[in-house]
Amino acid sequence: MSKTAAPALKTQAEKPPADPARSLGLLWGSHRRPGRSGLTIRAIVDAALQVADTEGLDALSMRRVADAVKVGTMTLYSYVPGKDDLTDLMADTVMGTVYADVDEPRRQGDWRAALRFVAEKNWALHLAHPWLCQLNRPRPVLGPHFILKYEAELRPIDGIGLRDVEMDALLSAVLTHVGGAARVYHGLRAEAQASAQTDQEWWLTQAPTLDRLLDVRRFPTAARVGQSVGDEVQAAADPEHTLRFGLERLLDGVEALLAGRTG
Amino acid sequence: MSKTAAPALKTQAEKPPADPARSLGLLWGSHRRPGRSGLTIRAIVDAALQVADTEGLDALSMRRVADAVKVGTMTLYSYVPGKDDLTDLMADTVMGTVYADVDEPRRQGDWRAALRFVAEKNWALHLAHPWLCQLNRPRPVLGPHFILKYEAELRPIDGIGLRDVEMDALLSAVLTHVGGAARVYHGLRAEAQASAQTDQEWWLTQAPTLDRLLDVRRFPTAARVGQSVGDEVQAAADPEHTLRFGLERLLDGVEALLAGRTG
DNA sequence: ATGGCGTATCGTACAATGTACGAAATAGAC
DNA sequence: GTCTATTTCGTACATTGTACGATACGCCAT
Numbered sequence: 001m002s003k004t005a006a007p008a009l010k011t012q013a014e015k016p017p018a019d020p021a022r023s024l025g026l027l028w029g030s031h032r033r034p035g036r037s038g039l040t041i042r043a044i045v046d047a048a049l050q051v052a053d054t055e056g057l058d059a060l061s062m063r064r065v066a067d068a069v070k071v072g073t074m075t076l077y078s079y080v081p082g083k084d085d086l087t088d089l090m091a092d093t094v095m096g097t098v099y100a101d102v103d104e105p106r107r108q109g110d111w112r113a114a115l116r117f118v119a120e121k122n123w124a125l126h127l128a129h130p131w132l133c134q135l136n137r138p139r140p141v142l143g144p145h146f147i148l149k150y151e152a153e154l155r156p157i158d159g160i161g162l163r164d165v166e167m168d169a170l171l172s173a174v175l176t177h178v179g180g181a182a183r184v185y186h187g188l189r190a191e192a193q194a195s196a197q198t199d200q201e202w203w204l205t206q207a208p209t210l211d212r213l214l215d216v217r218r219f220p221t222a223a224r225v226g227q228s229v230g231d232e233v234q235a236a237a238d239p240e241h242t243l244r245f246g247l248e249r250l251l252d253g254v255e256a257l258l259a260g261r262t263g
Numbered sequence: 264m265s266k267t268a269a270p271a272l273k274t275q276a277e278k279p280p281a282d283p284a285r286s287l288g289l290l291w292g293s294h295r296r297p298g299r300s301g302l303t304i305r306a307i308v309d310a311a312l313q314v315a316d317t318e319g320l321d322a323l324s325m326r327r328v329a330d331a332v333k334v335g336t337m338t339l340y341s342y343v344p345g346k347d348d349l350t351d352l353m354a355d356t357v358m359g360t361v362y363a364d365v366d367e368p369r370r371q372g373d374w375r376a377a378l379r380f381v382a383e384k385n386w387a388l389h390l391a392h393p394w395l396c397q398l399n400r401p402r403p404v405l406g407p408h409f410i411l412k413y414e415a416e417l418r419p420i421d422g423i424g425l426r427d428v429e430m431d432a433l434l435s436a437v438l439t440h441v442g443g444a445a446r447v448y449h450g451l452r453a454e455a456q457a458s459a460q461t462d463q464e465w466w467l468t469q470a471p472t473l474d475r476l477l478d479v480r481r482f483p484t485a486a487r488v489g490q491s492v493g494d495e496v497q498a499a500a501d502p503e504h505t506l507r508f509g510l511e512r513l514l515d516g517v518e519a520l521l522a523g524r525t526g
Numbered sequence: 527a528t529g530g531c532g533t534a535t536c537g538t539a540c541a542a543t544g545t546a547c548g549a550a551a552t553a554g555a556c
Numbered sequence: 557g558t559c560t561a562t563t564t565c566g567t568a569c570a571t572t573g574t575a576c577g578a579t580a581c582g583c584c585a586t
Contacts, residue, residue, distance in 0.1 A: 036552070036563050062544065072565035074545080083544065136397055138450040151485035158484050164491035165501075166508060172447070173440060173509030180439030187401040221421050222414035228427030238428075245429060246436030249516030256515045299534050299582070325573065335536035337574080346573065528586080535580075543572075551564070556557100 023085055027092055027143035041079050043069055045089045049129075052090065057131035060087075087135050092143030094129050098122065099152050106156045112251050114156030118171075119178050119247050123240075126182035133183045161258045173250060181243040188239070286348055290355055290406035304342050306332055308352045312392075315353065320394035325349075350398050355406030357392050361385065362415045369419040375514050377419030381434075382441050382510050386503075389445035396446045424521045436513060444506040451502070 031041035047068040052060045062083055066073040080086045098121050099105065108117040126132055140146070150171075157167050216223045232238045294304035310331040315323045325346055329336040343349045361384050362368065371380040389395055403409070413434075420430050479486045495501045 061542080063542090066565095074547095074565050074567095075563080077545070077565095078563060134399055136399065138453040140450065147482055147485055150489075151482040154484040154488055158488075164488045165495050165504065168488055168492045169505040169508040170512070172443070172505055173512070176443030176509075177436060177439060180435070180443065184435070187403065190401040219410055219414040221417040222410055225417055225421075225427045225431055226413075229431045232428050241428065242432040242435055245432040246439075246513070249433070249436070249520065250509070250512050251516065252519045253512030253514065253516035256519055257512065302534095324571080326571090329536095337536050337538095337576095338534075340574070341534060341536095530585090531583090533581090533583105535578105537576105537578090539576085540574090541572100543570100545569090547566105547568085549564105549566090551562105553560100553562085555559085555561105 022081060023088065024142065026081070026085055027088060027141070031089075035079065037071060037075070039069060039071060039075070039079065041089070044076060044079055045086070045093055048086055048090055049093065052131040053129060057134045060131070062086075084137070088137065088141050088143065091132065091135065091137070091141050092145045094125065094132070094145075095141075095143070095149045096145030098125050098149055102148055102152045103155065105152050108156070111157050111160050112255070115170075115174055115251060116247065118153050118156075119174055119243070122175060122178045123182065123243065126179065127185075130182075130186050130189075133179050133186070161261055162254075170250075170254060174247065177246050177250065178243065181239050181246075184242070185239040188233070285344060286351065287405065289344070289348055290351060290404070294352075298342065300334055300338070302332060302334055302338070302342065304352070307339060307342055308349070308356055311349055311353055312356065315394040316392060320397045323350075323394070347400070351400065351404050351406065354395065354398065354400070354404050355408045357388065357395070357408075358404075358406070358412045359408035361388050361412055365411055365415045366418065368415050371419070374420050374423050375518070378433075378437055378514060379510065381416050381419075382437055382506070385438060385441045386445065386506065389442065390448075393445075393449050393452075396442050396449070424524055425517075433513075433517060437510065440509050440513065441506065444502050444509075447505070448502040451496070 026041075031045065034040050044065060048060060048065045051064055051068060062076055063073045065086075066076050076086075080089070105114045105117050105121075108114045153171050153175075154167060157170060162170065229238070232241070289304075294308065297303050307328060311323060311328045314327055314331060325339055326336045328349070329339050339349075343352070368377045368380050368384075371377045416434050416438075417430060420433060425433065492501070495504070
């Protein structure tokens with residue numbers, strides 16, 4: 001029927017092997033060894049970070065990065081196997097900027113203070129690099145800075161009475177929570193910017209449309225709570241409140257668990 | 264320089280207005296009104312869901328969907344303004360499959376049982392539709408099924424002693440937690456499938472490479488905990504454990520808060 | 527039945543993307 | 557200075573979302 005003569009059809013999802021050893025080696029290797037043109041992996045990653053931080057992940061293309069470092073597009077591929085590896089490098093790189101050293105979280109006091117500190121720093125990380133929760137790498141990155149960050153975040157909750165897997169689960173819960181709040185936060189920001197309005201104005205313009213559609217009779221709770229949340233968003237402090245509330249509940253829950261074990 | 268004669272350059276991020284009223288109207292409108300070819304929005308969304316569920320979000324293209332419903336690609340655009348709106352419709356549609364009715368969570372018992380039920384159902388939702396945590400819509404979808412789900416999830420925690428914004432924050436924390444666990448879960452699954460190995464085998468093949476790179480002297484805690492987590496993953500039950508641990512801590516924390524207020 | 531009108535259909539086209547391929551240029555070894 | 561291996565990068569291609577316009581069809585007045 002259609003005249004398109006497909007040269008090859010992919011019924012299965014077939015990707016090139018994506019050698020994990022190669023990727024790991026890249027992450028852990030030296031990024032400062034210059035090539036013939038004086039270019040380094042470090043410089044490529046820095047340029048990519050610059051683009052992503054200032055123009056968003058959508059603007060991050062291989063051509064764009066190549067232009068930024070003044071080489072031909074394909075030259076990048078002699079430094080980095082592909083775009084995914086580049087984003088891995090970007091992610092691992094910013095992981096190195098979170099803590100001054102591997103014991104900084106530990107120095108904040110008890111484990112509660114440390115986890116609050118961890119949450120704060122990760123929140124700041126997501127604010128500085130909005131693309132972090134956009135890039136959708138399925139596998140964890142496992143670069144050196146990531147491991148170091150993991151170590152830094154585990155230390156203050158080591159020995160407080162949790163099993164190893166519980167420590168991991170707790171940390172994962174905190175980080176996931178921060179990431180989720182950041183996603184919401186950026187969603188609101190993007191919305192505001194897209195409509196060239198403030199968050200407040202967005203809710204005001206959307207309210208009439210929603211009111212007509214959202215029947216208070218059918219959705220009494222949702223309508224009331226949504227209204228309250230909308231009011232708070234107008235008051236501007238919202239996603240951080242959500243973040244703090246969930247975090248404190250989580251910490252209280254851990255405290256209860258520990259108390260139950262020692263008591 | 265380059266011979267590409269760009270007809271228009273975008274220095275700024277300029278998107279077509281993406282009329283929110285239009286999108287909302289589409290979400291809340293009738294999806295069963297057939298066009299001249301007998302096609303309906305419902306049928307399009309169903310076909311898109313089929314593709315995304317079975318072949319992944321990467322395989323979801325307008326051409327693919329159009330083929331599935333046996334129309335020309337551009338015909339879709341007389342039903343749906345664009346791909347983003349289609350994914351919005353997909354998301355809202357599956358939101359309607361989570362609960363049997365709006366009071367199902369409430370019927371599970373107290374608020375703890377209800378929230379556990381909510382977490383379970385959302386977990387199942389993410390397992391059935393892996394693309395859910397991949398699609399990166401910045402703004403919330405706000406379709407009818409989404410609102411109904413929100414209502415269903417709010418009701419059991421209404422009147423237990425939380426302020427409105429706290430109810431929203433708590434629910435958001437639970438859902439974010441589930442989503443995060445699901446992301447990890449799918450990451451492991453994808454990894455295993457990509458390498459045509461089981462999770463266990465993946466850890467086994469990666470372990471030697473990692474051991475060489477990951478110095479136990481520099482990362483004692485991370486090395487030990489990572490090892491433990493790896494062992495548990497081999498034991499197969501892991502992401503659900505992480506999910507359950509964080510959830511229970513969160514619930515305990517809420518309980519402590521409520522006890523502090525009434526006591 | 528027939529003519530006309532409005533809209534649904536959809537073939538073609540275009541800009542953008544990641545990257546495979548292979549020719550050209552260049553640095554280092556002798 | 558010549559040879560060789562590697563780096564550089566222009567070109568090309570498949571794939572994506574979707575803008576544009578020509579076409580074809582259903583419906584209504586006649």
